[in-house]
Amino acid sequence: GYAKVDLSRKARNGYPEVIYGAGKTAEQIIEIMHTLKKQGENVLCTRVSPEKYHEIALDEPNVKYFSEAQCVQLIQHEIQLTSDYIAVVTAGTSDMSVAEEAVATAQMYGNQVKRIYDVGVAGIHRLFEHLDEIRKAKVVIVVAGMEGALVSVVGGLINAPLIAVPTSIGYGTNFGGVTALMTMLNSCASGITVVNIDNGFGAGYSASLMNHLGTKENLD
Amino acid sequence: GYAKVDLSRKARNGYPEVIYGAGKTAEQIIEIMHTLKKQGENVLCTRVSPEKYHEIALDEPNVKYFSEAQCVQLIQHEIQLTSDYIAVVTAGTSDMSVAEEAVATAQMYGNQVKRIYDVGVAGIHRLFEHLDEIRKAKVVIVVAGMEGALVSVVGGLINAPLIAVPTSIGYGTNFGGVTALMTMLNSCASGITVVNIDNGFGAGYSASLMNHLGTKENLD
Amino acid sequence: GYAKVDLSRKARNGYPEVIYGAGKTAEQIIEIMHTLKKQGENVLCTRVSPEKYHEIALDEPNVKYFSEAQCVQLIQHEIQLTSDYIAVVTAGTSDMSVAEEAVATAQMYGNQVKRIYDVGVAGIHRLFEHLDEIRKAKVVIVVAGMEGALVSVVGGLINAPLIAVPTSIGYGTNFGGVTALMTMLNSCASGITVVNIDNGFGAGYSASLMNHLGTKENLD
Amino acid sequence: GYAKVDLSRKARNGYPEVIYGAGKTAEQIIEIMHTLKKQGENVLCTRVSPEKYHEIALDEPNVKYFSEAQCVQLIQHEIQLTSDYIAVVTAGTSDMSVAEEAVATAQMYGNQVKRIYDVGVAGIHRLFEHLDEIRKAKVVIVVAGMEGALVSVVGGLINAPLIAVPTSIGYGTNFGGVTALMTMLNSCASGITVVNIDNGFGAGYSASLMNHLGTKENLD
Amino acid sequence: GYAKVDLSRKARNGYPEVIYGAGKTAEQIIEIMHTLKKQGENVLCTRVSPEKYHEIALDEPNVKYFSEAQCVQLIQHEIQLTSDYIAVVTAGTSDMSVAEEAVATAQMYGNQVKRIYDVGVAGIHRLFEHLDEIRKAKVVIVVAGMEGALVSVVGGLINAPLIAVPTSIGYGTNFGGVTALMTMLNSCASGITVVNIDNGFGAGYSASLMNHLGTKENLD
Amino acid sequence: GYAKVDLSRKARNGYPEVIYGAGKTAEQIIEIMHTLKKQGENVLCTRVSPEKYHEIALDEPNVKYFSEAQCVQLIQHEIQLTSDYIAVVTAGTSDMSVAEEAVATAQMYGNQVKRIYDVGVAGIHRLFEHLDEIRKAKVVIVVAGMEGALVSVVGGLINAPLIAVPTSIGYGTNFGGVTALMTMLNSCASGITVVNIDNGFGAGYSASLMNHLGTKENLD
Amino acid sequence: GYAKVDLSRKARNGYPEVIYGAGKTAEQIIEIMHTLKKQGENVLCTRVSPEKYHEIALDEPNVKYFSEAQCVQLIQHEIQLTSDYIAVVTAGTSDMSVAEEAVATAQMYGNQVKRIYDVGVAGIHRLFEHLDEIRKAKVVIVVAGMEGALVSVVGGLINAPLIAVPTSIGYGTNFGGVTALMTMLNSCASGITVVNIDNGFGAGYSASLMNHLGTKENLD
Amino acid sequence: GYAKVDLSRKARNGYPEVIYGAGKTAEQIIEIMHTLKKQGENVLCTRVSPEKYHEIALDEPNVKYFSEAQCVQLIQHEIQLTSDYIAVVTAGTSDMSVAEEAVATAQMYGNQVKRIYDVGVAGIHRLFEHLDEIRKAKVVIVVAGMEGALVSVVGGLINAPLIAVPTSIGYGTNFGGVTALMTMLNSCASGITVVNIDNGFGAGYSASLMNHLGTKENLD
Ligand SMILES: Nc1ncnc2c1ncn2[C@@H]1O[C@H](COP(=O)(O)O)[C@@H](O)[C@H]1O
Numbered sequence A, B, C, D, E, F, G, H: 001g002y003a004k005v006d007l008s009r010k011a012r013n014g015y016p017e018v019i020y021g022a023g024k025t026a027e028q029i030i031e032i033m034h035t036l037k038k039q040g041e042n043v044l045c046t047r048v049s050p051e052k053y054h055e056i057a058l059d060e061p062n063v064k065y066f067s068e069a070q071c072v073q074l075i076q077h078e079i080q081l082t083s084d085y086i087a088v089v090t091a092g093t094s095d096m097s098v099a100e101e102a103v104a105t106a107q108m109y110g111n112q113v114k115r116i117y118d119v120g121v122a123g124i125h126r127l128f129e130h131l132d133e134i135r136k137a138k139v140v141i142v143v144a145g146m147e148g149a150l151v152s153v154v155g156g157l158i159n160a161p162l163i164a165v166p167t168s169i170g171y172g173t174n175f176g177g178v179t180a181l182m183t184m185l186n187s188c189a190s191g192i193t194v195v196n197i198d199n200g201f202g203a204g205y206s207a208s209l210m211n212h213l214g215t216k217e218n219l220d
């Protein structure tokens, strides 16, 4: 095919190319997976529907599927977990699939992860019950749809970097996640940076970079 | 002039016409004020700059000016205060002028008001210190700009009707208040209704209607 | 599951958590319903398709389905109706399903409700024929799509709080309800507050809070 | 200059070129005015500030200025008024300058005009008091800002063509007139067509075309 | 049902209520049709899919279906055609279904109509070949999608009122017709008024009002 | 200063770096101009107000100012004009300053230019009078604001590449040029490419690249 | 049918009318194809689904289908290829179908084309490996979705005209291609012009006009 | 005043409250500064115009002003610099003031900072000349306006966390920075998180949190 797999990405960026499965056929995914496999890499593929996964598994039975996260992993060498952890916090239960994409990504890169789900501000005591666990994380990811207010509340209570992920959950003027995104970009709390709507992958990836800071040498 | 002052408004709506001063000259305001004064009403005029106020005061020395609220009041008969109160809560100090427009309006219609200002979620303990006072209000107005997250937090903690007022405070993707508005319309907390950006008047007016419910006969 | 049902919501907000059925499977809904049922609450679940309802009814045969409103109710203790009523007014027949969500919500919380449907301003005499009934309501909900002008007309004729609900009914530049929403936020009439597009639930909930004002003690 | 005045416009369109004064210097306006004057036309120039008018009047003392409408007219041959009239209706007093641009344009083309100003739906009885006069018009122009609901109400009560003019009056989510425009395009009443925000000229021009229908031969 | 058919509309507006079929079931349409039929009116129903039409035809075999226009007509008394005609002009062949909705509406109200289709500005000679026919019309409707430039070209060449109808034809930044709408609202030609995207009905209705001007008495 | 002037740009792109004057002080402009002058280049600086020009001229008296275009040129070696020419066409007189920026840029790079101004479609005969001159151009630039329809008309009549430049001229829903831009991107005519709103420089630059095609060797 | 095929387009524009297949039935396409075939033209039809192609092939077995490009060609006289070539560059593999539409169009008009696919800036070395081939092209087309940054990078490295094509590839705030479009319109590199989202045809067409400049006489 | 300074912020978030000077008078800033000074904190105030600074300096002569960054610092105890550094990269010289706000913030919190300014992709070799210095940073901030493509290029070449700051630099469809923001959110490179338009403070703050990771104990 015309695909030019980026074989020097690990050297440049620390992690090998991740396959974005959304617009690709199973055949295209398998082809890229083979190229990366031959390099000896662990391979991550995001946005894979169950149907595509089943096609891929026929060719490559060692892949593991995370159905909530819609991710496929091919593990060729063991992953070492960090002692510091990333806390992944969600506002509602409907934000879980985006959160799980972040979790699958972060774990792929050797991060210990703790999930704190469904603690949105409509019942804020649920957040306070888990505040200690959140405050002890080295990096915090907050995933929220609708109005996304949870980000500001968490941001005001911690001193770790917070990565905010807006989700498309909601209706009417949620505008497919734009409202949650705008909330997060305009947060009155500090220490917050933001990724694209529903971009659990991006959050997990950046969180991994941050969680490894100070614990290993720069790669170059 | 061509203005047709709405002289039956009090009969229909319970309160006489309020003069929206923004696009009017001092002369036009004075003319409408005279018409309403002749009917024996207390007159409220919003969005009046200090310059316009000084012109009006030359003609009508009995008017009182609320500079933070940019409102003019002409009181012809004494106002009776309610025993229940409206709590007016702001996220930041910059939201104060919008909040004061709400206060001036609500007081004009005989409502007791309590101000709880600068308790935004970046320092959420400030809110909790005043939660009792907020929870005891019959109606709560929350005024916030930037991402407006305070509305959801307060909404999750009270059982009174909450009127949310987005302000145009902020920069970049606050879009002149649209972001705060969208946050409020998509709140995960219940019992919240919303007015236009910077519309302190509308919030004070509606809050007054609610604060008087059950305490007097319907007007018609 | 990961769901953290908010068991203190009734204590804080006066009403127990309502299940938002839109993004949830029948199993998830049943699980949350059981948790709330064990607390002895009446349970309301909104945005439930007929298919999901049938699955739920297999597990919990006592639930009642409101097909126009797409709501499920599980009633464990009798509901006391208010003597004051909420008027629910719609512009067209297509706005009925949103209006019925408001009705189902309000009735769940013990409010007497009167429906005045299909009285949009294209044939404004239909509104005037029901004006008395609307003016006698303690709270008025107006549900309208397209250009939403009915809200301003009703708002100019009553002295009760008016909750405006924009619907997504229309085409082209109705922008899925945004036009009706903007109309309502910019109304030249006073006493109007607004909820999200198609948010019948939110309108019914807030109307219930207002309709109970002055008739019972504050809950805290 | 580089300007190419359109000297055949009257032959093609029935009316000679109108000078849009907004982006032009007084000199440029005078130059175009001279060209049209030499052809023997009556000349209309819109969007002329008082300062520009004074410069123009030095050169051409016969011009007449309509300050509310910000229009300049140079009349070289007498205007015959129609027996049918155009009704120009506004919601508020702040919409008057746009309405007056429509009036100045319509009168320039020989139309009898009746003004019915400040009859917005917040006090709808004001409209009903003038309904007969509106219903007898051959064409109706409705000028409104904020939420523009007056258009739908008038549209539902007449059988003449209605030209709706949104104005930029309002604040916050009025979005400089876009909200009123959208209201008008989505009106549930029939027989309504719309022009650009603040485009009084366009409304007066189209209304004149309609008001002359059936009363004179087609021009070509 | 809850529908309140507007039985005085013909008296007020000159034409009886038109049924907007888009959000209604066949049963609802039939019910309203019966009510209007009993009054002796000719009935028009727009936005009817072939499936719905077949259901309606079972109940009311006299209805006639216009498949390109997606309109149903029930004719109870003969229609008199005007001697003046409305020209309906389209830019492309894809704009035809919207144009046909305008035609079906205008014919329903007794207007002679001439179709001039597929004369967009990409091949502008096609327009000039039909210019005489367009210039002789009493009213002109121009239907165009994509960039909608045809409206300005036709508007610059005629002296009749021009009703512009933007269509949702196109892709990418056509934004479902918003681009064509904006083009039309900002046209540099005069005498143009605009209706909602894809609103062939509204254009046909307003064109009928205009085409009858001067030929019959005002209806009230 | 921190500025890193791009000294290899001519080698890479064929033309040296152009100074964008909008956000820079006169001192900053002079500093960059000196660096480029030392390399022996002709220097072009766009978006220079008369005030800034006067400051620059004190330091560098050889610069030439084009006031309509708001451009400064410093010519160190003679410019050779092409025999083929670029036609620069505008819809109105108000589009002239953007057109002149394109002209100043194109001339700087040795292009013969012909101006055809004020030939918008409201008086389309003005365009046809100059069609021959436009059709003989090797490249055509069309500059238009408001609805920008001229682009489609010209595009349908020529076989040269057409560069469309939307301008911010207009009001209301012209949205500062966005409407004209969208018109141009959605043109039903072919052979049209588009630059940013008011970007006369970009149009002149690209037109120069095209006008030189086939007449000289590729630069690398 | 009502279609008016533009038979003089080749005389005016250099190329015959291209059939835009998106909103047309196979029958309509065949009819127009026959008309053009009778004129002896090579015929191009874009946006043809495989299903429509199969219907067309039944009637006209000589047509050739390009499935990635979704284009149909009917070749009646041999195509002469240029010696200069157009480079078609894509950021990702998902942008390929838009790129292939450009390729099919350009080849139809006799242009030699070179494809350089999947060289997006996430792995920028892939671009540098092909830079020579890109720099030798007479015209460069860059096709990119997501954030479209590749356009600026290529634009900064070449001296040929660059036509940028935004694609709808991406999710969330890519807004169906609007983000890539805006990136391209605001590029800090010069020599870039832009076409509509996913408009491979338009890019191929304009590129062909440019690639033939200087190599043949003007057509008129 | 009504201000409630957040005195426990350092305990919660690691850094004391920062004063956002934009909507505050010099008096208000001085008052808050005094409160924080009494606690013994170093005080940072952003968005301070030179005029306000001069007023503040009269009261508090020890403050230091950073005019490019528009920041005021009051230093009460010495700042310890990190050995790791933050690289602050800008696309153009016009992005400098936003970048300097990030620098002033980061230095306030003890971070070593390296500036790499004016290395935008129009002359990409300027970036490569500084790539080593960028790759050795522990955290990278990239500040860019217009189309913001520099973010993706840098993101593809490093393995440190990258914080992207869109600026409002540009014109037309840059939409006050929204285009650059969208580019950054949709970047095809990984490891990028984003802050609000022109939010140099937020970038410096988050970068400081990241730069200190692994080098000191968690603060709680
Ligand atoms: N879920 C995701 N969201 C955003 N970016 C992703 C995702 N998964 C993979 N990517 C990135 O997308 C790039 C692949 O683009 P492509 O060449 O189209 O496959 C990879 O370099 C990844 O860094």
Ligand SMILES: Nc1ncnc2c1ncn2[C@@H]1O[C@H](COP(=O)(O)O)[C@@H](O)[C@H]1O
Residues within 6 Å of the ligand: B017, B018, B019, B020, B021, B046, B047, B199, B201, B202, C188, C189, C190, D092, D093, D094, D122
């Ligand atoms: N600050 C305000 N915001 C919104 N509406 C207002 C405000 N002040 C007054 N009004 C309303 O605006 C109406 C006055 O409109 P007008 O006829 O233009 O003076 C009154 O009926 C008030 O109900």
Ligand SMILES: Nc1ncnc2c1ncn2[C@@H]1O[C@H](COP(=O)(O)O)[C@@H](O)[C@H]1O
Residues within 6 Å of the ligand: A092, A093, A094, A122, B188, B189, B190, C017, C018, C019, C020, C021, C046, C047, C199, C201, C202
């Ligand atoms: N139709 C509805 N629209 C908006 N909010 C709702 C609706 N139904 C329930 N809710 C609210 O949504 C919350 C449920 O969120 P979740 O945890 O995702 O189930 C509840 O607390 C309700 O207050």
Ligand SMILES: Nc1ncnc2c1ncn2[C@@H]1O[C@H](COP(=O)(O)O)[C@@H](O)[C@H]1O
Residues within 6 Å of the ligand: D017, D018, D019, D020, D021, D046, D047, D199, D201, D202, E188, E189, E190, F091, F092, F093, F094, F120, F122
């Ligand atoms: N107030 C106005 N609003 C919109 N169009 C106008 C107005 N006044 C004049 N025009 C039209 O604008 C055109 C002048 O455009 P130009 O001279 O090219 O800038 C004339 O042909 C008029 O038909």
Ligand SMILES: [Mg+2]
Residues within 6 Å of the ligand: A091, A092, A093, A118, C003, C004, C005
């Ligand atoms: Mg929940």
Ligand SMILES: [Mg+2]
Residues within 6 Å of the ligand: B091, B092, B093, B118, H003, H004
């Ligand atoms: Mg504060």
Ligand SMILES: [Mg+2]
Residues within 6 Å of the ligand: C091, C092, C093, C118, E003, E004
């Ligand atoms: Mg109805």
Ligand SMILES: [Mg+2]
Residues within 6 Å of the ligand: B003, B004, B005, D091, D092, D093, D118
């Ligand atoms: Mg008024």
Ligand SMILES: [Mg+2]
Residues within 6 Å of the ligand: E091, E092, E093, E118, G003, G004, G005
């Ligand atoms: Mg055609």
Ligand SMILES: [Mg+2]
Residues within 6 Å of the ligand: D003, D004, F092, F093, F118
């Ligand atoms: Mg002109």
Ligand SMILES: [Mg+2]
Residues within 6 Å of the ligand: A003, A004, A005, G091, G092, G093, G118
């Ligand atoms: Mg790839």
Ligand SMILES: [Mg+2]
Residues within 6 Å of the ligand: F003, F004, H091, H092, H093, H118
């Ligand atoms: Mg520079």
